[in-house]
Amino acid sequence: xxxxxxxxxxxxxxxxLLGVMGGVVGSFALLRRQSLLGDALAxxxxxxxxxxxxxxxxxxxxxxxxxxxxxxxAGALFxxxxxxxxxxxxxxxxxxxxxxxxxxxxxxxxxxxxLETGNQSGLDKYLFGQAATLVDDDLxxxxxxxxxxxLTVGLFFKEFKxxxxxxxxxxxxxxxxxxxxxxxxxxxVVVVVVGLQTVGVVLMVAALITPAAAARQWxxxxxxxxxxxxxxxxxxxxxxxxxxxxxxxxxxxxxxxLVSSCALAVSLLFAPRxxxxxxxxxxxxxxxxxxxxxxxxxxxxxxERERGWSNFVSxxxxxxxxxxxxxxxxxxxxxxxxxxxxxxxxxxxxxxxxGFAEAQQVVxxxxxxxxxxxxxxxxxxxxxxxxxxxxxxALSEGAVAALEARLxxxxxxxxxxxxxxxxxx
Amino acid sequence: xxxxxxxxxxxxxxxxSCALVGTFLVLRRMALLGDAIxxxxxxxxxxxxxxxxxxxxxxxxxxxxxxxxxxxxxxxVLNRSRRLYEDTSIGVVFPxxxxxxxxxxxxxxxxxxxxxxxxLHGEIGLAxxxxxxxxxxxxxSKALWVTGGTLLLDLALVLLLYKELKIASxxxxxxxxxxxxxxxLHYLLMSAVSVTVVGSFESVGAxxxxxxxxxxxxxxxxxxxRLSTMLLLAVGIGVASSSAGYHFARWYDCSIAGAMAAxxxxxxxxxxxxxxxxxxxxxxxxxxxxxxxxxxxxVLLHLKRHGEAFPPPRASRTxxxxxxxxxxxxxxxxxxxxxxxxxxxxRVGEDLQLxxxxxxxxxxxxxxxxxxxx
Numbered sequence: 132x133x134x135x136x137x138x139x140x141x142x143x144x145x146x147x148l149l150g151v152m153g154g155v156v157g158s159f160a161l162l163r164r165q166s167l168l169g170d171a172l173a174x175x176x177x178x179x180x181x182x183x184x185x186x187x188x189x190x191x192x193x194x195x196x197x198x199x200x201x202x203x204x205a206g207a208l209f210x211x212x213x214x215x216x217x218x219x220x221x222x223x224x225x226x227x228x229x230x231x232x233x234x235x236x237x238x239x240x241x242x243x244x245x246l247e248t249g250n251q252s253g254l255d256k257y258l259f260g261q262a263a264t265l266v267d268d269d270l271x272x273x274x275x276x277x278x279x280x281x282l283t284v285g286l287f288f289k290e291f292k293x294x295x296x297x298x299x300x301x302x303x304x305x306x307x308x309x310x311x312x313x314x315x316x317x318x319x320v321v322v323v324v325v326g327l328q329t330v331g332v333v334l335m336v337a338a339l340i341t342p343a344a345a346a347r348q349w350x351x352x353x354x355x356x357x358x359x360x361x362x363x364x365x366x367x368x369x370x371x372x373x374x375x376x377x378x379x380x381x382x383x384x385x386x387x388x389l390v391s392s393c394a395l396a397v398s399l400l401f402a403p404r405x406x407x408x409x410x411x412x413x414x415x416x417x418x419x420x421x422x423x424x425x426x427x428x429x430x431x432x433x434x435e436r437e438r439g440w441s442n443f444v445s446x447x448x449x450x451x452x453x454x455x456x457x458x459x460x461x462x463x464x465x466x467x468x469x470x471x472x473x474x475x476x477x478x479x480x481x482x483x484x485x486g487f488a489e490a491q492q493v494v495x496x497x498x499x500x501x502x503x504x505x506x507x508x509x510x511x512x513x514x515x516x517x518x519x520x521x522x523x524x525a526l527s528e529g530a531v532a533a534l535e536a537r538l539x540x541x542x543x544x545x546x547x548x549x550x551x552x553x554x555x556x
Numbered sequence: 557x558x559x560x561x562x563x564x565x566x567x568x569x570x571x572x573s574c575a576l577v578g579t580f581l582v583l584r585r586m587a588l589l590g591d592a593i594x595x596x597x598x599x600x601x602x603x604x605x606x607x608x609x610x611x612x613x614x615x616x617x618x619x620x621x622x623x624x625x626x627x628x629x630x631x632x633v634l635n636r637s638r639r640l641y642e643d644t645s646i647g648v649v650f651p652x653x654x655x656x657x658x659x660x661x662x663x664x665x666x667x668x669x670x671x672x673x674x675x676l677h678g679e680i681g682l683a684x685x686x687x688x689x690x691x692x693x694x695x696x697s698k699a700l701w702v703t704g705g706t707l708l709l710d711l712a713l714v715l716l717l718y719k720e721l722k723i724a725s726x727x728x729x730x731x732x733x734x735x736x737x738x739x740x741l742h743y744l745l746m747s748a749v750s751v752t753v754v755g756s757f758e759s760v761g762a763x764x765x766x767x768x769x770x771x772x773x774x775x776x777x778x779x780x781x782r783l784s785t786m787l788l789l790a791v792g793i794g795v796a797s798s799s800a801g802y803h804f805a806r807w808y809d810c811s812i813a814g815a816m817a818a819x820x821x822x823x824x825x826x827x828x829x830x831x832x833x834x835x836x837x838x839x840x841x842x843x844x845x846x847x848x849x850x851x852x853x854x855v856l857l858h859l860k861r862h863g864e865a866f867p868p869p870r871a872s873r874t875x876x877x878x879x880x881x882x883x884x885x886x887x888x889x890x891x892x893x894x895x896x897x898x899x900x901x902x903r904v905g906e907d908l909q910l911x912x913x914x915x916x917x918x919x920x921x922x923x924x925x926x927x928x929x930x
């Protein structure tokens with residue numbers, strides 16, 4: 132069991148606070164496709180911290196935070212200018228700010244180390260973040276900043292929403308979109324700067340993006356997404372802190388990132404509707420249905436050619452139609468046999484009464500759609516088969532009835548073959 | 557070789573190899589994938605350390621390349637799932653991999669002689685002192701061999717697959733149609749990026765590799781539209797940055813690698829301001845000239861129409877024209893002065909009148925301005 136120490140309490144509080152702030156602000160960054168802006172800002176803060184230290188000679192949080200914030204804003208401005216007025220694209224601009232600002236920071240940091248021996252210790256915690264060294268004073272600052280950030284987002288929620296989804300519409304309504312963008316970017320800078328000392332430069336990126344990306348999977352509503360992102364960020368922070376405290380030599384920052392990455396993986400796989408697992412299962416069941424319907428249709432077409440459906444059809448005859456193997460056809464036939472849509476005599480297959488009615492509906496959709504395309508789009512009749520091959524599995528019964536009425540209850544498809552009647556009740 | 561020469565050579569090799577692959581990263585808008593790879597290779601390096609227990613170059617390169625490919629693969633999978641934007645995919649993958657690396661380092665730090673600080677920041681100043689020893693014989697600086705080898709590898713890639721990389725970068729559809737796989741080239745290029753990143757690790761560090769990958773290539777992009785020129789320029793700028801950075805660091809007594817990357821940034825800012833075609837100054841000048849030309853044409857056109865409606869000598873009152881356009885007095889004076897200097901208009905008493913030259917000028921260019929008139 133983990134001992135609930137002072138350090139653990141501070142790390143948990145700090146990490147959760149950061150998670151909540153990162154989730155909220157990161158949601159907007161993610162939707163504005165600026166996920167990696169935070170990366171650049173986190174790196175850009177370093178020279179600000181160093182300059183503030185060089186100028187004031189102190190390591191007091193307010194002046195260092197201010198320096199980092201100003202440097203972050205400068206970095207954001209630089210990206211804006213480069214993207215707007217040169218041919219350099221956003222990715223390269225972010226890469227340039229990230230690396231060059233950081234390099235300048237390195238230059239200053241090493242300079243400081245050589246100027247004043249020992250006194251600079253702690254400046255580099257802004258690089259890697261040392262959650263374990265968080266003290267009450269740091270937490271106080273984080274809470275204040277967190278409150279300001281949440282309050283601002285609450286106040287400007289509608290404006291930020293406009294910015295994220297339809298900037299031009301916002302401008303046409305008369306909102307000062309440029310100013311709103313500046314406010315949001317400033318919030319991003321502030322959160323990044325505060326987060327640096329907890330998780331460090333690289334992992335700050337994850338604190339911004341990963342909870343927001345996870346939250347995005349569960350909802351299409353911005354308000355819910357922001358709330359969820361805050362919750363996922365906060366919980367990952369707390370859980371990561373506890374795990375890292377209970378296992379030896381497991382640094383908190385990376386642990387927190389891995390916890391939120393797991394949350395993202397779970398969300399990507401299992402979120403209702405968007406979950407990849409469900410999408411895979413849905414696709415599999417649709418494909419299986421299509422294969423079953425095709426088998427019914429094949430048997431119907433064969434019977435039509437032979438003017439009768441009473442004969443059993445051999446597997447080898449069916450294999451010739453779609454280049455399927457015997458195993459594949461048997462697998463498709465299995466559920467149909469169980470539903471008594473097909474009946475088998477040894478390996479040969481035949482439509483039952485119910486199966487015949489089922490197959491009629493598929494063929495009906497196919498032929499009505501072919502006719503619709505030739506009449507409505509005036510496509511030549513030899514160009515419509517492929518399209519109908521897909522639509523026969525997608526059209527609903529209601530849509531087909533409407534189609535039939537629109538076409539004036541036709542008897543034959545463009546190739547002169549009979550269109551089967553609607554399902555008799 | 558003196559240590560100064562070794563350091564500059566290593567810096568130059570790193571800069572050149574980064575510039576070669578970086579050019580393609582910038583052109584394909586994948587600069588941030590380079591950033592991601594430079595962080596994500598960390599666990600690969602640590603695992604290579606753990607498995608071999610040595611700092612030998614080959615396992616390190618292999619481990620890092622494997623992780624580079626894993627990064628690109630994961631980003632690609634997330635991207636294709638259409639659940640995340642591309643930048644988001646990059647941004648969730650590399651911190652996670654990097655975290656795994658950091659955790660591995662802190663858990664097994666005692667087993668491997670691996671300093672996280674050094675991996676991330678590099679210390680090119682140590683390059684001359686870490687010598688390559690094979691069979692008890694010294695072959696000079698190890699970093700020189702590693703970075704030199706990386707450069708040769710990148711050079712070979714670019715020279716051998718120049719045409720393929722070019723087509724795949726500018727027109728992936730054509731590349732696929734012509735019959736070579738853009739995806740394969742993509743992975744090949746990303747493997748080269750991984751190898752380059754690892755090769756540069758010990759000298760400039762993970763984070764500053766990004767500077768050498770992106771900044772010289774972006775600077776070169778400001779100056780040319782030709783791929784071959786861009787490659788040469790990027791290499792040149794990279795080497796110049798590392799040399800300038802070295803001398804600055806010696807003078808200012810600071811991190812050499814940091815100074816090299818900062819120097820690259822300096823070159824970029826210079827290019828951004830001064831590039832003749834794409835620089836901010838050139839652009840501002842062109843925009844200003846265009847605006848002036850438009851204003852002049854508007855005045856000429858107005859005088860012509862007015863002159864047709866009220867034939868000379870009743871031409872146009874200066875103030876009435878100024879009022880019509882709604883311009884500030886200073887702007888008005890400026891436009892009229894320029895027109896007078898070119899001999900296109902002349903003052904007749906209170907009025908402004910087209911000269912013969914002005915009428916001819918309008919005939920030549922007038923139609924293009926008509927589009928701007930209500």
